[in-house]
Amino acid sequence: MIWLGGIIVGAALLALAVWLYILRQGDAHFEFVVDRRTPFALTELTTQRAVFTSRVPFVNNGTQDGTIMDAFTRHHLPCEQFDGVEVASRLHLETAVRDDGYFESVIFYKGTGSAVVVTVILTAKNGDIQATLQDMVDMPVDIMYQIVARSEWYIHKTRMVMTSEEIQQALAAGISKGQG
Amino acid sequence: MSAVELKPVRTRIVTPQNNIVDVIEQYAKDDVEPGDVVCVAESVVAITQGRLTRPEDLTVCFLARILNRFIPQAGSMSSVYGMQAVMDVEGKWRVLWAMLVGALAKLVGKDGVFYQMAGRQAALVDDVTGTMPPFDKHIVYGPSNASQVAEEIRQRLGCFGAAVTDVNDLKRALVVGITPGVDGPTLCRILIDNPFGNASQKTPIVIIKNYAATAGEAAK
Numbered sequence: 001m002i003w004l005g006g007i008i009v010g011a012a013l014l015a016l017a018v019w020l021y022i023l024r025q026g027d028a029h030f031e032f033v034v035d036r037r038t039p040f041a042l043t044e045l046t047t048q049r050a051v052f053t054s055r056v057p058f059v060n061n062g063t064q065d066g067t068i069m070d071a072f073t074r075h076h077l078p079c080e081q082f083d084g085v086e087v088a089s090r091l092h093l094e095t096a097v098r099d100d101g102y103f104e105s106v107i108f109y110k111g112t113g114s115a116v117v118v119t120v121i122l123t124a125k126n127g128d129i130q131a132t133l134q135d136m137v138d139m140p141v142d143i144m145y146q147i148v149a150r151s152e153w154y155i156h157k158t159r160m161v162m163t164s165e166e167i168q169q170a171l172a173a174g175i176s177k178g179q180g
Numbered sequence: 181m182s183a184v185e186l187k188p189v190r191t192r193i194v195t196p197q198n199n200i201v202d203v204i205e206q207y208a209k210d211d212v213e214p215g216d217v218v219c220v221a222e223s224v225v226a227i228t229q230g231r232l233t234r235p236e237d238l239t240v241c242f243l244a245r246i247l248n249r250f251i252p253q254a255g256s257m258s259s260v261y262g263m264q265a266v267m268d269v270e271g272k273w274r275v276l277w278a279m280l281v282g283a284l285a286k287l288v289g290k291d292g293v294f295y296q297m298a299g300r301q302a303a304l305v306d307d308v309t310g311t312m313p314p315f316d317k318h319i320v321y322g323p324s325n326a327s328q329v330a331e332e333i334r335q336r337l338g339c340f341g342a343a344v345t346d347v348n349d350l351k352r353a354l355v356v357g358i359t360p361g362v363d364g365p366t367l368c369r370i371l372i373d374n375p376f377g378n379a380s381q382k383t384p385i386v387i388i389k390n391y392a393a394t395a396g397e398a399a400k
Contacts, residue, residue, distance in 0.1 A: 022249050065253045069235075069308055069317055105309040105316040148308060150249060152260055153235055 028066020028110065028149035032058040034160040040120065040167065041176035049123040050133065052170055055094065056143065056160065059113030066110075066149035071103045073118055074142040074157070082139075084132040088121040089141060116143070120162060133171060138163045184394045186375045187211060188383035193312070196230040201332045203228070208385050209337060215392035217341045217367070218333050221376050222304065222356045223311050224384040225323040225344050232318040235261035235308060243272050247279055256307035256319075265319045270299030278302070304346060304356065312382065322346075326357025334359045340392040343367055347374045362391070 037056040044051035060066050073089040090101040094115040098104075108114070118141060124132040142157040170176075189208045194200070204220060212218060226232065240260050248263035256262040267275050275298050282294025295303050304322025311320050323329065326344040333342035341362035346354040353368035367388075375386045 018246060018249075022246070025249055067259070067307075067309055102313060104313050107309050148235060148259055148261065150258070150260065151245075152240060 025150070026063030027151050028060050028064045028108075028147065029062030030058055030060050030066060030068065030108070030145065030147055030156075032056055032116075032143050032145070032158040034143075034158055037118075037160060040162055040170050042170040042174065043119075043176060045171075045175060046129070048127055048129055049121060050129050050171070052120045052122070052162070052167065054118045054120075054160075054162075055115050056091075056118055057113060057115040060108040060110055061113075062110055062149070064110055064150050065107055066147055067105055067107050068103070069105045069146040069148050069153065071116060071143065071145040072101070073120075074144055075120065075162075076140045076142070077137075082135070082137045084126070084135060085122045085124055085129070087139070088123075089119065091116045091118045091143065093117075118143070118160075130171065133167055136164045136167050184370060184391060185389040186370070187387040187389055188375050189385035189387060190383050191385065193314070193382065194224050194228055194384065196227060196232070198228050200225050200228040200329060201336050204333055204385055205336055208387060211387055212337045212339050213389070214338060214340060215390055216339045217343060217362055217388040217391040218337060218339050219343045219345050219367070219371065219386045219388060220329075220333065221384040222323050222326065222344050222346045223306055223320045225326065225329055226304075226320050227311070227315060229323055231321040231323060232315060233265060233321075234318055235259075238264045238268070238319075240264045241267065241272060243267070243276060247275060250279060250283075256305050256310065257302065259307050261319055262305055262307040265321065266298065266301050266305055269301045269321065274299060275302070303354070322356060327359070328357070330357045330359045345371060347371045347376055349374050 034056060037054050040052040040054045042050060043053050071091060073091050075087050075089045077087050092098050093106065094117055096104060122129065126132060139162045140159055141162055142159050144155060144157045146153055146155045191203060191207045194203055200220065204218060208218060238261055241264065244260050244264040244267055248258055248260045251258040257266055278294050278297035281297055285293035301322055306320040308319060309316055323344060330342040330344055341359040343355055343362060344357035346356055351372055353371045355364040355367055358364055370388055376383055
């Protein structure tokens with residue numbers, strides 16, 4: 001029976017060692033730093049629609065490399081709150097500009113990061129965007145991102161708010177060529 | 181005598197609805213001569229064979245959650261889904277045994293034993309990001325019957341030979357399937373600088389011009 005006990009203790013010690021190894025190894029962890037995003041800037045303006053962009057940095061501050069499999073925006077402007085505009089939003093990686101809303105999976109090594117450019121397109125339902133936006137309200141925009149690394153994939157979201165104040169400031173400043 | 185020349189061929193995005201031999205004929209036929217060797221990227225062949233899956237469609241077992249932790253991060257099997265994908269094809273107990281023996285072999289200074297024992301898919305599987313959109317969110321297995329595919333390409337295009345290859349930017353070239361008469365190591369040397377380009381360049385075919393007259397002779 002001593003040998004059986006030895007096997008059980010050995011297996012338990014091996015399991016403990018593996019568990020500690022995994023615990024120490026950790027995993028990737030992505031953070032979209034919305035507190036450090038740039039204010040929305042106006043990048044296009046017509047009679048009917050206005051396009052705004054904001055740069056949002058992110059970092060993989062975990063202990064392992066990780067993959068952003070997908071990332072996209074989800075804006076929240078219910079008609080009960082404000083019915084003056086139709087909203088469309090998308091994002092792209094700052095280093096991989098594209099306008100199709102597709103996000104190509106990309107690996108970020110631990111300790112590295114980049115930025116996404118969030119684009120919000122507001123189209124006036126009455127045809128006059130500048131007049132309509134005078135009454136625009138604050139609009140939450142969630143950045144949704146799917147991560148896969150050592151562990152199973154998950155989808156997380158980070159909220160930013162496009163404020164009516166920054167919309168007014170962007171309109172007053174005119175078209176910016178800095179982002180896009 | 182003309183020197184060996186590499187000619188990458190751009191195609192549209194190839195999908196599981198395509199036949200790889202038809203695609204090569206459509207895009208490369210006019211450039212292929214009897215002394216040439218036509219090479220095609222293995223991941224593209226695998227895609228046309230439907231040998232791909234999404235991580236979301238895999239059921240991850242306990243063993244995959246543990247073993248992937250022992251694969252260096254650059255490897256496709258370092259992700260739990262890359263590991264599970266290989267286990268689904270090669271068998272999880274085979275992968276476990278390969279890892280145990282591979283670990284022991286490493287202790288005595290012998291590398292690569294795990295990949296030799298874990299099965300062909302351990303070396304060929306591409307994790308997410310490994311291929312171009314829209315397959316960047318897929319795990320792509322290695323192709324099946326690669327030498328048979330190469331032979332079909334050779335016969336259809338009337339060229340000297342054909343090969344299915346796995347080449348990357350890390351100076352790694354592997355012949356997955358090849359027709360008789362074409363020398364694998366010579367092919368790897370010719371392709372080592374990855375003329376296929378990175379995934380988004382959409383050049384999954386490379387024609388090695390004048391192979392029969394030059395490289396083929398050199399290999400003899």
